[in-house]
Amino acid sequence: MSTSNIGVSASLHDHRLPMPVPVGEYERCPVTDVLRQVSDKWTLLLLTLLGRRPYRFNELHRAVEGISPRMLSRTLRTLESDGLVDREVFPTLPPSVEYRLTPLGVSLLEPLSALADWAVDHHAEIAAVRQRPS
């Protein structure tokens, strides 16, 4: 049910996108909004991992390799506040916290997967085009 306030509806048939933006009257676009959330440096990877199974904080910290505790925490909090990830605290000693995808988060993986497939299929082509001399 793609009823929304953003101008034109999407059409998979002719490969158009819903009109996303302030082409006159709208200040923000939910599509760009979602795109920007998902496209920061670590979100995609975290969603990928959490799509497989729940993880604890330090498990993620080890799995991602390169992420700082600060960014891991920040990214997870954002995902949580967007309803894509659930955070469950076990009051053990030492404390343990588990993160898992919400149903909403799981539902996002499907369209994201389509885009990921495209990227995998075409990134060599893009890389080639980028390198050609001017």
Add this chain to the structure above:
Amino acid sequence: MSTSNIGVSASLHDHRLPMPVPVGEYERCPVTDVLRQVSDKWTLLLLTLLGRRPYRFNELHRAVEGISPRMLSRTLRTLESDGLVDREVFPTLPPSVEYRLTPLGVSLLEPLSALADWAVDHHAEIAAVRQRPS
């Protein structure tokens, strides 16, 4: 043909994504790479417009409303250097330049459209979750 050098292949069936990242040996991920290109402030809108028909520079400038000549130029150049957009110069007086999607650019609209549909269908839900007290 999702043959690539990035670990695990995608699976629409179980909604997993290809392993995107330096979980050990890879420094960059084509998926995140593509996501970041597409998710800057103006790219999605420009791709949307160009998905409908070719545009001239100032046509885009008027259509987008809010974009500066600088960002319009920069964004178009990036899209061009990634092989998503073609730029054709007509040596008229005054000069005229037309931008249109390449076949690669067109092919990107389909998976992007899937993600856009998801965003349209769920942005209200996300907005609601965000606002709930703590």
Add this chain to the structure above:
DNA sequence: CTGAATCCTTTGGGATACTG
């Protein structure tokens, strides 16, 4: 173990002015 706080650098992006 699971973070929060602080500081710093890099990048994205807006405003304005100018040119072939």
Add this chain to the structure above:
DNA sequence: CAGTATCCCAAAGGATTCAG
């Protein structure tokens, strides 16, 4: 018309340190 050049600001993100 189709841009480029400059300057400036705000946001993203890394490094390091500290805490419950």
